[in-house]
Amino acid sequence: PLPDDTTVVFVLGGPGAGKGTQCANLVRDYGFVHLSAGDLLRAEQNRSGSEYGELINSYIKEGQIVPMEITIALLHKAMKEAHSSRFLVDGFPRKMDQALKFEEEVCEGKFILYFECPEEEMLKRLLKRGETSGRVDDNIESIKKRFQTFKDTSFPVIEHYEAKGKVKTVSCLKSVEDVYADTKKVIDELVG
Numbered sequence: 001p002l003p004d005d006t007t008v009v010f011v012l013g014g015p016g017a018g019k020g021t022q023c024a025n026l027v028r029d030y031g032f033v034h035l036s037a038g039d040l041l042r043a044e045q046n047r048s049g050s051e052y053g054e055l056i057n058s059y060i061k062e063g064q065i066v067p068m069e070i071t072i073a074l075l076h077k078a079m080k081e082a083h084s085s086r087f088l089v090d091g092f093p094r095k096m097d098q099a100l101k102f103e104e105e106v107c108e109g110k111f112i113l114y115f116e117c118p119e120e121e122m123l124k125r126l127l128k129r130g131e132t133s134g135r136v137d138d139n140i141e142s143i144k145k146r147f148q149t150f151k152d153t154s155f156p157v158i159e160h161y162e163a164k165g166k167v168k169t170v171s172c173l174k175s176v177e178d179v180y181a182d183t184k185k186v187i188d189e190l191v192g
């Protein structure tokens, strides 16, 4: 098990909202360990000998949520290996079953940092990034599916935590620097 003083912040927001970008800033200034569920899945997909490579690739391309056992095991392993007391868990949980299972088996989230961004802006950012990212899901067909999954499956997770008073919303419709200034206010208040 993880130490009792472990602080987990769930970082949520639609595809391309800027979760990874802002997490990198927080790592630099607050000493968080940043674990992106998507990055962990992509690394597992590329690991030679992984039995899940093809499955992960097809779920990601289709914008579907990979079966939670795989993602939770990857996150839990990375957390144990990091020996840190503060984590940004980025892009997770994005389905209700994952949220409940993770909090039961791994660690409760202290709060949710929710990066709110209109779909048209996310679309613009993802298409631009897709020119160089090499990600199998940065194309218009996959992006549409990711948006649909966000609305149908992931947004209800945010509503679940909202009802518990655990969501801190930051608007992403500003420069990276201005979004970060707002993000810092939330972190200073709740983590320090």
Ligand code: UP5
Pocket: 013, 014, 015, 016, 017, 018, 019, 020, 021, 022, 036, 037, 038, 039, 041, 059, 060, 061, 062, 063, 064, 065, 066, 067, 071, 090, 091, 092, 093, 094, 125, 126, 128, 129, 137, 146, 172, 173, 174, 175, 176, 177, 179
């Ligand atoms: N950018 C960022 N901020 C900007 C700003 N303020 N102004 C202008 N531009 C800005 O940013 C995206 C792009 O926008 C970048 O080019 C950036 O420079 C620019 P980024 O920080 O990468 O955004 P992020 O929110 O991290 O976008 P990402 O594409 O990573 O979000 P997703 O949630 O779609 O991707 P993730 O990697 O988390 O998941 C991918 C897939 O993995 C999922 O679709 C799913 O199939 C699978 N998955 C699971 O199955 N289970 C999980 O638990 C998690 C993932």
Ligand code: MG
Pocket: 019, 020, 036, 038, 091
């Ligand atoms: Mg990301």
